[in-house]
Amino acid sequence: MAGKGRVTIPTDVGIDELMKEVINKWGADAIRDCDGTKLSSDLQSLNLKMYSTYLPTRNDQKWAKDHLDQLQQLYVVSEPQIAIESIISIDIMKGFYKEQFKPNTKDDIKTLWEVIDRTTGKTLDSDKWEYDYETENVIVKESIPFHEYTVSFLVYQIWDPTQMYNHITNNWGDKAHEMPYDGRHPETFEHMKSYLKNWIEENPEIDVVRFTTFFYHFTLIYNDIAKEKFVDWFGYSSSLSKECLDEFEKEKGYRLKAEDIIDEGYYNSPFRIPSKEYLDFVDFQSKFVATHAKEFVDIAHDAKKETMMFLGDNWIGTEPYGKYFESIGLDAVVGSVGNGTTMRMISDIPGVKYTEGRFLPYFFPDVFREGGDPVGEAKENWAQARRAILRKPLDRIGYGGYLGLALQFPEFVEEVERICEEFRTIHDNIKGTKAHTAPFKVAILNCFGKMRSWQTNQVAHALWYKEIYSYVGVIECLSGMPVDVEFINFEDIRNGVPKDIGVIINAGDAMTAWSGGENWVDEQIITTLRKWVYEGGGFIGVGEPTAYQKQGKYFQLFDVLGVDRELTYGLSYRKYHELTKNHFIIDEINDKFNFGEGKEGIFKKRDSVEILSIHKGDIALSTNTYGKGRAVYMSGLPYTPENCRLLLRSIYWAKNMEDKMKEYYVSNINTECAAFTEVGKMAVINNSFEAQSTDVYVKGELIDILTLNPGELIWMDIK
Numbered sequence: 067m068a069g070k071g072r073v074t075i076p077t078d079v080g081i082d083e084l085m086k087e088v089i090n091k092w093g094a095d096a097i098r099d100c101d102g103t104k105l106s107s108d109l110q111s112l113n114l115k116m117y118s119t120y121l122p123t124r125n126d127q128k129w130a131k132d133h134l135d136q137l138q139q140l141y142v143v144s145e146p147q148i149a150i151e152s153i154i155s156i157d158i159m160k161g162f163y164k165e166q167f168k169p170n171t172k173d174d175i176k177t178l179w180e181v182i183d184r185t186t187g188k189t190l191d192s193d194k195w196e197y198d199y200e201t202e203n204v205i206v207k208e209s210i211p212f213h214e215y216t217v218s219f220l221v222y223q224i225w226d227p228t229q230m231y232n233h234i235t236n237n238w239g240d241k242a243h244e245m246p247y248d249g250r251h252p253e254t255f256e257h258m259k260s261y262l263k264n265w266i267e268e269n270p271e272i273d274v275v276r277f278t279t280f281f282y283h284f285t286l287i288y289n290d291i292a293k294e295k296f297v298d299w300f301g302y303s304s305s306l307s308k309e310c311l312d313e314f315e316k317e318k319g320y321r322l323k324a325e326d327i328i329d330e331g332y333y334n335s336p337f338r339i340p341s342k343e344y345l346d347f348v349d350f351q352s353k354f355v356a357t358h359a360k361e362f363v364d365i366a367h368d369a370k371k372e373t374m375m376f377l378g379d380n381w382i383g384t385e386p387y388g389k390y391f392e393s394i395g396l397d398a399v400v401g402s403v404g405n406g407t408t409m410r411m412i413s414d415i416p417g418v419k420y421t422e423g424r425f426l427p428y429f430f431p432d433v434f435r436e437g438g439d440p441v442g443e444a445k446e447n448w449a450q451a452r453r454a455i456l457r458k459p460l461d462r463i464g465y466g467g468y469l470g471l472a473l474q475f476p477e478f479v480e481e482v483e484r485i486c487e488e489f490r491t492i493h494d495n496i497k498g499t500k501a502h503t504a505p506f507k508v509a510i511l512n513c514f515g516k517m518r519s520w521q522t523n524q525v526a527h528a529l530w531y532k533e534i535y536s537y538v539g540v541i542e543c544l545s546g547m548p549v550d551v552e553f554i555n556f557e558d559i560r561n562g563v564p565k566d567i568g569v570i571i572n573a574g575d576a577m578t579a580w581s582g583g584e585n586w587v588d589e590q591i592i593t594t595l596r597k598w599v600y601e602g603g604g605f606i607g608v609g610e611p612t613a614y615q616k617q618g619k620y621f622q623l624f625d626v627l628g629v630d631r632e633l634t635y636g637l638s639y640r641k642y643h644e645l646t647k648n649h650f651i652i653d654e655i656n657d658k659f660n661f662g663e664g665k666e667g668i669f670k671k672r673d674s675v676e677i678l679s680i681h682k683g684d685i686a687l688s689t690n691t692y693g694k695g696r697a698v699y700m701s702g703l704p705y706t707p708e709n710c711r712l713l714l715r716s717i718y719w720a721k722n723m724e725d726k727m728k729e730y731y732v733s734n735i736n737t738e739c740a741a742f743t744e745v746g747k748m749a750v751i752n753n754s755f756e757a758q759s760t761d762v763y764v765k766g767e768l769i770d771i772l773t774l775n776p777g778e779l780i781w782m783d784i785k
Contacts, residue, residue, distance in 0.1 A: 069490045071095045074464030081470050082108045092486045117274040123246040124226050126261050130245040135172055136254045137222045138246045140304040141327045144217040149209040156204045158217050163288040167221035173308045178220055180324040185213040218324035227286035228379045235430055249281050250309050266369045274372040280359045282382040285333055300336045302382055303327050305351055314350050339513055339583045355383025356390035363395045377401035387519045392417030406454030406545030411520035413458045420461035429467025440478045448485050449753055453546030456740035456749055457501055463489050495781055499744040502730050506568025506721055508549045513579040515555030536662045536702035537574045540608055543710045556585045568721045569604035576613035586614040586622040599626050600693030604720030608700045609665055627699045628675035628690030632667035641669045646676040650724050651715045655708055661686045662702035696720045711735040734760035748782045
C-alpha cells in the first residue's frame, strides 16, 4: 500500500480479520456500519474514525408501534376511474402495496381528502361522496356518466421505503418491517431527541454520527406487487399530515389543498414547472427541517461527535443549496456518486467542513453475483466521476453495502485499491488549489436555479430516462469541463444578466421546469435576453429551448437561435437547408454526431444561420450571429466524449473567444486535462478504456504528444 487516508469502507458481520486486510490495502482511515450491521469491538481498536448510521425516524420501532397515529404520512391519488352510471365506487388502494400504506381515517377525511372530476377539473363538495370503511372504497353520488374521477387521500407509511427496498433486494424474509414516525408531532420529536442522546451515550466509540438523513423520505411508492410505482428523488409528498397543513396555514396565510401536492397525479415532479404553492411548501418544510435538524446536530456536537448527513433517503427539506441548509451546522455531507453530475452536486455544497462521495457499485447481491460485473461498473463510475473531481474534488471517497460480498471478487478489490490511490494522488498534487477555468461563467437557466444546482432527476444514483438524457447529458458534460458553472432561474435575470456570465444554456423539453414554459412569454425576460445577446452574450439552446407556442412562433427566442420548431402549423411555408461543412465548433468531431433522442422539425428562420448537421432533413446542429452575440442550437446532447468536446467548442465560439480555448488543452476527444497553475501541474486523463494518443497545449502552444494507457491519468509539470 502506497498511501493512507481519505477513504471510508463499510463493515460486515463476522469478517474482522479480512476487513483489517482490506483497510490496509485500500488505505482506509474510516469505517462505517450500514443497515443491518454493527461495528465490532475488534474493529474499534484499530484507531480508525468510526461512522455509525443513525436513522432519526425509525431507530425506535417500539415507539412507532405505540404511536401509530404519529407515523409519517403522504398524499396519494387513486387510480382514475370512469363513471358508467350515476353512482361510482372507487377502490382507493387499488394499485398500491398494502404493506406500505394504510389510509388515514383518524383525521377528518371530509376536510383532508378530495374527490375530483378530472373531466371538468372541479373538486366535488364533500357531501357528494362517502367512504366505506370496510371496503376502503369511496362512493361518489350523482357522478356524471363517462366522466373521470380520482380520490386524493392521506395514508400512513407503515413500511419505510428504504428499508423496504433493502428488505426486498437482500431477501431479508421475515425481518420486521420498520415504520417511520413524524417529528412534526411535539411528543414524538422530544422522544427522538432523547433517544439520540441515549444512543450517543451507549455508543461512546462512535466519532461521526451519520444521519440518514433526517426526517422525510423522497417520494417512493410501490405497487400492489411490491415493485416501484412512482419514484421522485425530489418528491415532498411524503411529509404531509393534518398538523403540517395546519402549521403551513398559520405561517403562509393560506391553506394547501390536496391537489397542490397531487398536482394532477404528477406529484410536483422536478420536470413540472413549480407552482407558487409548491415552492411555498418546499420553503416551509425546509425551514422546519433545518430548525429541527440543528437540534439533532447540537446534541451530537455537545457530545463531541462530528455530524454527517447522507444526501439521499430521508433528505427532503435539507435542500443543500437552499437558504436554510447552512444553518443546520453539519460538519459533512456524504452522497452517492452515480456520475460526474452527482459528484459535483456533493462537492460543491457550501457550508460544510468536508464532503464525501459513496462510489458505485453498492455492495449488494444485485451486482456482486455470478454474471455481475462489479469491476466494469467500478471503472466506469470512477472514469466518469474523475473528470469532475479534477474540477471540484470531494474531500473523501467511500463505498457502501456489505463488504463480505465485495471480497468474493479479488479483481474488484484490486481495482478499488487503484482508485483509492489515484484519488489520494490527486489531492497530493493539487494541494487544495483550483483548476484553471475559462475567463467567464456558464449559466444554466431553468425554473429552479441555484436551489437545484447539479440536480436534474436524481439525488443519489443516476436515474436514466430516454426522454431527457440530453438535458442530463449537458449537465454531465459540464461537470468536468474547464468552466465555472452557475445555476440561475428566471428571476435572477429579470433585471439584467450578471456581468460575470458569458454564456447561458437553456436545455430541456417544452413546458418543463428545465426549459421554462410560460416564462418564455414574459416580455421582460424575452427583451432582457435579446438585448444581452445582441450586446455580446452567448446563448446555447438544446432540445426545445425557449419553447412556448405564441404569436406564430414556438421558440420564443427564434431570432437569437435563428431556428424554430415546426408543429405542422407552418407546413405551407417552404424550407431550405444548406449544410456548412467547416466550422470551429465541429473541428475534431469527425462527423461522430450523437444527438440522442433529438427533436424533429427544426428549421432555419434567419439567413445568418449556419447549419452544421442535418438529421432526417431537419436541423440537428446550427449556429447564428445576433448583433455582437452568438447562439448555438443542438437538438440533443447525451453524454459522450464527442459531445463533451462539441459543447466545449460551442461555449467558446458562442462567447467569441475561440482563441482562448487552447490555454490548457488536449486534442484527442477521449482525453481531457485540468491545469493547476498555482502548483505548476497539469493532469491529463484518458476517459476511455483503450490506449489514446493526444497533443498537449499550454498557453496555446503544442508542448508534447502523450500516449495514455486505458483509463490512465498522467501528471505533467507546467510553467
